[in-house]
Amino acid sequence: MIDICDFAVGLSRQLYGRTIASERPGHRLAETWHPLGVVGVVSAFNFPAAVWSWNTAVALACGDTVIWKPSELTPLISQACDRLLDRAAEEVGAPRDVHRLLLGDRAIGERLVDDPRVALVTATGSTRMGREVGPRVAARFGRSLLELGGNNAAVVAPSADLDLAVQGIVFAAAGTAGQRCTTLRRLIVHRDIADTLVARLTSAYAKLPIGDPFDEGTLVGPLISTTALDTMRDAVARAQAQGGKVLVGGGRRLTDTAPRAAYAEPVIVRVDEQTDVVREETFAPILYVLTYDTFEEAIALHNDVPQGLSSSIFTRDQQEAERFLSSEGSDCGIANVNIGTSGAEIGGAFGGEKETGGGRESGSDAWRAYMRPATNTINYSSRLALARNVSFL
Template sequence: MTDIKEILDRLGIKPVNNGISTGQINWAGKGAVIESFSPVDGQKIAEVAAAERSDYEQIIEKSTAAFKVWKLIPAPKRGEIVRQMGDELRKFKSELGTLVSYEMGKSLQEGLGEVQEMIDICDFAVGLSRQLYGLSMHSERPQHRMYEQWHPIGVVGIISAFNFPVAVWSWNAMLAWVCGDVCVWKPSEKTPLTALACQHIIETVLKNNEVPEGVSCILTGGRECGEWLANDPKIALVSATGSTPMGRSVGEAVARRLGRSLLELGGNNAIIVTPSADLNVAVPGIVFGAVGTAGQRCTSTRRIIVQEDIYEEVKKRLVKAYAQLCIGNPLETHNHVGPLIDKSAVKQYQETVRKVKEAGGTFIVMPEILSGEGYESGCYVAPCVAEVANSYAIVQHETFAPILYLIKYRDLDEAIEIQNDVPQGLSSAIFTLNMRESEQFLSQSGSDCGIANVNIGTSGAEIGGAFGGEKETGGGRESGSDAWKAYMRRQTNTINYGTALPLAQGIKFEIG
């Protein structure tokens, strides 16, 4: 395996007295120690100092000052700086992807893919920097021109989760930067080193362009750091990715001060498999969706809803496919599944298995906590599959683990009803070769999720489309399409170039 210390050194992170040194990069703090352990082998990678309140205040002061400069730089020039960020990420794709894999536990291919996603969003943002369009409208008043324009909103707080430790941050940051905002990033305390590595790369680019360092700041720490962002009126937008309870807390705090929040929360994603489905395509899509990132994606496939006539065939194929999975060190490319993030996640896996059994579920692929050589970290579990009813309380709940629920249906109306009958509404999919079935699934009477796919799985979204979901998923949209509008404020402008003052709606007001 690649020496992780060598990787850290290439990324500008140097161990110093059991802590770390990252040169001049702008990050806080001076508080309690956060230890970063790898779930791959259980080894401590490094220690990082968490932020204290005084660190936070300095960061916000620096960010606020930087915004006054950054917002005045023309958007295409901001885009050019983001282009350079993308080029730097290309240079360090291998190192950063390896660190993502080692610190978080996802497969090396997925770690490299996550860095590629960052590069892709940089490319998207560069083009966007010349397309921050407003509309022109015809005025009802003569010799008047009416249009709208978009302006930066200020300091954007980004709270990211451990499962995508760098990509989701980049979805927000790259768009916010070309929109003229500055960013304060609170990464997961479970993956601080990947965040520091990204910050080092970004700050190098900012420094080379003589841009104030406060354009990009990082805030290391736990829940309290997120609460500072949520409650601070100086933070124009808080973008939070994580669990529904976390998002509810952030949303309530931001709403109390009439701020903006962008919430990307839990998913309980289902795939419907119809009798016309090509099972040679469907089964790999199901399995990747269920076991990729060890089931720790918000878009991971949790439920498979299978028509009763093909139910036994699908079940047989799933059992055969799961038997072929290789579980182990994610840096070894032959392994399909790596570890869960930590032992707390393993306990959640165990508790969910217990509740499934108590509710009456039957496992057709058995759960197991793996031990022995190669599993010393205690974070490895076997992906499992259980036959259940959608009404089980535990099935309504999102568990971040590779546990797949198998559910039977009679007709498509019932299948869609089952799919929608959960509190979350992030991603969904149907495997069918029947055009009517696919169109019904995508219609207003079909999936109620923010993402609805046909003949692909629930995970693996591209950056070109807006990403997000409904209901308890939070309603936020990130990444592509017109998601950029969340990071700007709309202003409607009307200009009178005539010699009279006609009023709207024909109102007459005469004086003198």
């Protein structure tokens, strides 16, 4: 949140338009950008401060006002963020009525989505949620920026540095209890190294520190609810029914740390093919392992899911790395080399393709989503250049 605020302050001096050469003598074409007006931010539970801030900070820098509907599961963090922004505005004498917080259930969010005064709705959540939000905003000719589900994969090539790969895979797959949009959910490993890598991963999983996330050293905290835990268990059972083999974990609920919290063991499941449960996003620490023989097969497996958020490849082969990043490789909005799928820096635009929604937030030129362009023609001559040499004199 702090970093994106710093970024937005600098961005406020870089909302560049263009000067375009005109075919008409004595004329100049220019592109200018203007605020959209009201931006509605609908955020999810898993990053209750970050997702709000990278939408709100950029929107405010672009001259918009913001109405925020956070997840009903995170009301305290939402109120804290709202008060911090209000206090900051008061301290520097900035307007304090540019941001409003709406706490409530689904009905509150629906009113925000349907209100024609809201120029842009930027919504983070599941693909199911996006299927509802997108058409409703489009029906009133509003704009939407959707950040939806991810079913992120990493390809591990024969030349990969396995020490590096194990660290990147475990953190991306098990960290935050698998509750990131960019969590690693599918591992596509070359057959020659699959057994070696899987053995190292299962050994690492067996030692994962699970517990209170406020304790230093904890990697895996609780799931958001017991409902999420039930969903995780159901996905594991479906994967087993479809031929998958659980290698470690299993979704067993851990009650020693906090009996009422939904702590669970992260799971690795080895599968022979991408069945329907593998092609779905389960928001929990489940990692499906597949094998491949050729690079082309790996890319085909990687791209054969409806989602397209984050991806990575572990390889020391430059040709493979470049092919993975090319238009013939990963079809995701984020493609990494020798690093896991999770995490993102604010300087790069964040978002994905296909059922992930196609939106981009935060860095690069994502600010354009929060503004409207206008093309300006300026005639500084004493003549009016008309098409087909029309003359009214």
